[in-house]
Amino acid sequence: HPGLGFGWGGGSGGSGGGHGLLPEYYLYSCPQVNDIVVSVLEQAIEREPRMAASLLRLHFHDCFVQGCDASVLLDDSATIASEKRSQPNANSLRGFEVIDEIKAKLEEVCPGIVSCADIVALAARGSTVLSGGPNWELPLGRRDSRTASLTGSNNNIPPPNSTIQNLITLFQRQGLDEADLVSLSGGHTIGVARCTSFKQRLYNQNGNNQPDATLERNYYQDLKTVCPRSGGDNNISPLDFASPVKFDNSYFKLILWGKGLLTSDEVLLTGKVGKTMNLVKVYAEDESHFFQQFARSMIKMGNISPLIGFNGEVRKNCHHVN
Numbered sequence: 001h002p003g004l005g006f007g008w009g010g011g012s013g014g015s016g017g018g019h020g021l022l023p024e025y026y027l028y029s030c031p032q033v034n035d036i037v038v039s040v041l042e043q044a045i046e047r048e049p050r051m052a053a054s055l056l057r058l059h060f061h062d063c064f065v066q067g068c069d070a071s072v073l074l075d076d077s078a079t080i081a082s083e084k085r086s087q088p089n090a091n092s093l094r095g096f097e098v099i100d101e102i103k104a105k106l107e108e109v110c111p112g113i114v115s116c117a118d119i120v121a122l123a124a125r126g127s128t129v130l131s132g133g134p135n136w137e138l139p140l141g142r143r144d145s146r147t148a149s150l151t152g153s154n155n156n157i158p159p160p161n162s163t164i165q166n167l168i169t170l171f172q173r174q175g176l177d178e179a180d181l182v183s184l185s186g187g188h189t190i191g192v193a194r195c196t197s198f199k200q201r202l203y204n205q206n207g208n209n210q211p212d213a214t215l216e217r218n219y220y221q222d223l224k225t226v227c228p229r230s231g232g233d234n235n236i237s238p239l240d241f242a243s244p245v246k247f248d249n250s251y252f253k254l255i256l257w258g259k260g261l262l263t264s265d266e267v268l269l270t271g272k273v274g275k276t277m278n279l280v281k282v283y284a285e286d287e288s289h290f291f292q293q294f295a296r297s298m299i300k301m302g303n304i305s306p307l308i309g310f311n312g313e314v315r316k317n318c319h320h321v322n
């Protein structure tokens with residue numbers, strides 16, 4: 001019953017409690033919720049290993065816009081300007097059908113109980129675990145928004161060519177610090193990016209028609225074959241080419257070697273901010289340290305401005321408000 005979670009967890013971030021969210025939220029109302037999520041994920045990821053990455057990213061793009069409220073799942077309507085049309089999401093964000101499949105199964109077993117926002121959070125955790133990453137106790141009880149924010153999606157989600165200051169500022173606005181920025185960027189240990197997201201680094205990083213000097217030479221040559229100067233914008237390259245479907249710390253090792261794919265990846269090391277530079281090195285050295293911090297940061301990100309109590313609703317269909 002939704003009445004389990006109450007109180008108003010105003011604001012975002014902070015480290016302590018889950019803003020009224022509880023790991024046991026569905027203990028009586030839908031005890032099978034995580035089993036159902038994981039069983040759908042197993043099939044989806046077997047069909048297409050990249051899906052784990054896509055679902056992890058979906059939760060990030062939800063939480064950074066109005067908090068983790070499934071605003072990202074709403075389609076265009078008379079009252080909704082869909083976030084799916086934003087610069088970071090258009091032609092890029094994916095996994096919606098898997099969320100629909102999970103929602104449909106849950107509506108059969110426990111109708112009207114599990115929010116779309118919690119499904120997205122559970123899918124992100126399940127995808128991490130099924131890819132070999134850490135597990136964590138996930139606070140639940142988020143409710144779904146009746147609104148979306150296309151401008152929020154355009155403004156709050158960092159672009160791939162961000163400077164380190166850019167990244168720190170945009171994370172800080174969500175209550176996330178440098179340790180969260182570096183560990184969560186480690187989500188790029190799985191999945192891919194389109195040529196358009198890294199092309200600038202290959203051909204014109206600083207408006208001087210030169211490549212990014214921090215790009216390792218051989219990697220640079222390889223990337224040019226995937227991503228030519230003109231055309232090929234939708235060609236894809238793994239974010240962590242050493243292990244694109246395994247959740248491990250090789251993403252950080254590659255950064256140390258000048259083989260991070262996005263500017264936003266490489267500047268964690270080269271951006272002249274001691275804290276992030278040091279953490280890249282620590283996580284490259286010590287995978288368990290990365291896993292621990294990633295789990296903590298995912299809980300923190302998942303706690304951004306949830307709708308609880310009588311706020312929001314539990315959508316029947318994740319694409320539309322009730």
Ligand code: HEM
Binds near residue numbers: 057094196
């Ligand atoms: C730090 C700032 C971040 C920036 C600038 C950034 C940027 C990007 C970009 C540009 C892509 C490729 C999109 C495309 O070309 O279609 C991408 C993919 C991805 N991002 Fe991020 N990201 C950031 C943080 C995060 C966080 C916090 C997570 C999750 C914890 C995450 C998880 C992913 C995943 C898993 C993919 C691959 C998705 C797929 O293969 O479908 N990213 N990111």
Ligand SMILES: [Ca+2]
Binds near residue numbers: 063067068069070071
């Ligand atoms: Ca949202």
Ligand SMILES: [Ca+2]
Binds near residue numbers: 190243244251
């Ligand atoms: Ca990896």
